[in-house]
Amino acid sequence: MNNDILNDYAQRSAAAKNEADKFKKLANTYSFLRLGIFALVIAAVAAGVVYDTFTIIAVSVVILMLAFAWLVARQGKFERERDYYNDLAKINDNEADSIRTYGNLYDSGARFINEKHYYTADLDIFGKASLFQLVNRAATTPGNDKLAAWLSAPATKELILQRQEAVKELSAKKNWKLDLQARLLFAANADVNQLKRLFNYLHVPLNLPGEKTLKRYTIIAPYLLSALIIAAIFVPLVKPLAVLLALINMGIVFSKASYIKQTDLVAGKIGDTLSRYAVAFKKAEDEQWQSAYSNNLSQQLREAHTSARINELSLLINKLNYHLNIIVGVILNVFFVWDIKQIIAIEQWKRDNVHNFETSFEVLAEFEALISIAGLHINYPEWAIPQIADGDGYTLTANKIAHPLIAPGKRIANDYALNDAFKADIITGSNMAGKSTFLRTMGINTVLALCGAPVCAESMQVSVINIISYMRIKDSLNESTSTFKAELDRLQMLLGAVATEPKVFFLIDEMLRGTNSVDKYLGSKAVIEQLISKRAVGMVATHDLQIAKLEEKYPDYVRNFYFDIQVVNGEMLFDYKLKHGECKTFNASLLLKQIGIEIRIES
Known part of the structure; x- marks a missing residue:
């Protein structure tokens, strides 16, 4: 057992836990500050009532709500950093456990057991106490599938040699390897079919009736309603028209509720998940590689602008999710026909990116499989490259x-x-x-x-x-x-x-x-x-x-x-x-x- 390797993992884990504790304290501090903002809002309203002036209430609420939004954003950032460092500590602890006890927090590959395969059942390739359980560092379902395929059939000599070079290079990029594992660890507990459902959804068009007309209308709707509201201030007779247009906008949204729900059922639940994937893809795109195998994978992601496009889809889905707040949802749909605008934007994204999307996840799966076998080279440096x-x-x-x-x-x-x-x-x-x-x-x-x-x-x-x-x-x-x-x-x-x-x-x-x-x-x-x-x-x-x-x-x-x-x-x-x-x-x-x-x- 190599004590230097175990000590390195222990030091990395301790450092990550210290960082996690730091960001946890910051997140808690900002949470208390949010409570303070809420108390100040109540105080401002009370002051406005006491002094019988709406100005105090209006100005104070606007300023304090902006401060509240800033605090929410900062707290969210600190919580993400806390979660990342907690995951990084888990990754390092897992590597040490793997060396000591052959334990592994990743999947054991039990679903790949096949008694009729040429050799996998006899050689303990999948399942509990298997080779897959020893090797696997893939969190995503495509990554698990890719590694299982590699262990289920021999590659060509050319491909084996390319992977060997990639493994050697990855072994020298231990920080990058552990970082990517931590970025993707969230996927280890996700539904096995989550990405499959998303892929299927992206391939099936929504076929929204009157999409082109609705798209044009979503562009002019906020300007039209704003103009009527401003006009109503000076011409009271216009007020009913503004109310009528607001009702029409809500009616349009309600008339397409089934299409909005169809999008929300699959896409609506994965917006934050996609933003996490975008960060992982960015890591693979930005890293500089010498081995032909890894460089080719990274080049595919860069040429497809993968991280940017997945982040774009994540933002679109998160914008659609604004309707989960009833008050915000009503305001946005009244002014912008918001839900219609977002599902049209998502449909356009699907048409432009669907094929690159699946290919990109296959590339990420290749990186996860490489990381898995590179882990053997890092943890057992005395093992030979054949x-x-x-x-x-x-x-x-x-x-x-x-x-x-x-x-x-x-x-x-x-x-x-x-x-x-x-x-x-x-x-x-x-x-x-x-x-x-x-x-x-x-x-x-x-x-x-x-x-x-x-x-x-x-x-x-x-x-x-x-x-x-x-x-x-x-x-x-x-x-x-x-x-x-x-x-x-x-x-x-x-x-x-x-x-x-x-x-x-x-x-x-x-x-x-x-x-x-x-x-x-x-x-x-x-x-x-x-x-x-x-x-x-x-x-x-x-x-x-x-x-x-x-x-x-x-x-x-x-x-x-x-x-x-x-x-x-x-x-x-x-x-x-x-x-x-x-x-x-x-x-x-x-x-x-x-x-x-x-x-x-x-x-």
């Missing part, structure tokens, strides 16, 4: 590779080498000796490598390969599927992938457990030989020593490895180290004996 190998054969070579989800004090590192070759490796060994963990270690680190992330190893070289796993085969009562049928389905998927997908690398853990020992051996042997005939590459973990004899039949293709145990004074000692050859020591009888079951050897 080399992506070329060649017609398969390369999967690693020095001191270990499982990233096992605590550093408990994980055991191994070496493994497959250099531009075609091999099927048979791994035998005792129960609990480490076969399954080793397969998952190779698989999960390969998933990290092929999305552009660092790996839990001293060094690693890997081809762009497609992992297919056969490990946790389960029956299904809902689908009326037995364990054996589930195994057959998985084998069919594996063999189909070998025939259709490029460079399949299989990870098989104890094949055909759902049948008798004779069929298990014969079936496993037949499957492996079929894989060999198709020049498939991968690893098979098994207890069946007869499978290891395939090395004699295919000496140029099959290699044997094993995990063993040492029995000292009846106690089993595991070293969890991969060795060449066949396993000669097994422990099932010893394990059974420990729980009180004696095995008698029949003569």
Whole structure:
């Protein structure tokens, strides 16, 4: 555990909390000042009544209301700063918790669990205590979706290399990374479908009847009513006309109430949220990047003027929300036909920006996914950036590779080498000796490598390969599927992938457990030989020593490895180290004996 990294997060968190406390005190002070303004308004009204003069009331109320509005604005600013620094403290505390306990305040990716995926269920990619939970720093729904996609399929070599460069650069921009995370943390608790609903709304036109005519009228309406009011002061006969126009304006607003409500249902609830997104987009636009990947993302946002346009939509929506104050809403609609004016402006914004809007959130999602994998490089600087190998054969070579989800004090590192070759490796060994963990270690680190992330190893070289796993085969009562049928389905998927997908690398853990020992051996042997005939590459973990004899039949293709145990004074000692050859020591009888079951050897 790197104490320097933990100390840095602790210092950052403490500094952020101090700033949050400072702005909290300022916000409270201005809140009390607002109460003081309210008391002064009452005093001014009382003074006006006592001295029987309206001038005192009018002048005092105007001045004090302006002061009140200024105090509200200042208090709002301080509250936003307070919330930002509180979130920044949470972000830093979360990084420390992740290193210490693998905890994470971000989503675990449980909604991405798919038992039928090629490898994600077997390799613990999604869900509780998963790779996604370790890595994820995406707050937005598109960001979570993007990271899940990266972990669900290998990228091309070119894309992997670009992401690696971006990760290195982001790791050197720790302040920027943590700042953006804090700016976006609000989205972690938002409805998963919030942005989806907004995207759908922006794609559907409101089709407001008479929009062009209404737009022209909203421009002249305030001037027309103001002129009538001024004229009424000098010509009392005009007063009914001013009242009539005010009623007409309100009538126009009421006649379009269904359209206003339609806009308000979706857009009206997200104005402040969009202003927060605008700040986050601004951070991505303004930062200077050297890596081609990040620079391209930032350039897309700059060219689309993303932050400015999203802020514009936020302001339009917030203006529409003025009608939530009944008094203010009536005045604005009487003079400006306000609600109509705003929904027309929002519709125009939709027509001008809808396509760029979704694209911009995809770019932000890319940044969140990059931030997530860059976090590994920051928190675990000893992890390697893997080399992506070329060649017609398969390369999967690693020095001191270990499982990233096992605590550093408990994980055991191994070496493994497959250099531009075609091999099927048979791994035998005792129960609990480490076969399954080793397969998952190779698989999960390969998933990290092929999305552009660092790996839990001293060094690693890997081809762009497609992992297919056969490990946790389960029956299904809902689908009326037995364990054996589930195994057959998985084998069919594996063999189909070998025939259709490029460079399949299989990870098989104890094949055909759902049948008798004779069929298990014969079936496993037949499957492996079929894989060999198709020049498939991968690893098979098994207890069946007869499978290891395939090395004699295919000496140029099959290699044997094993995990063993040492029995000292009846106690089993595991070293969890991969060795060449066949396993000669097994422990099932010893394990059974420990729980009180004696095995008698029949003569």
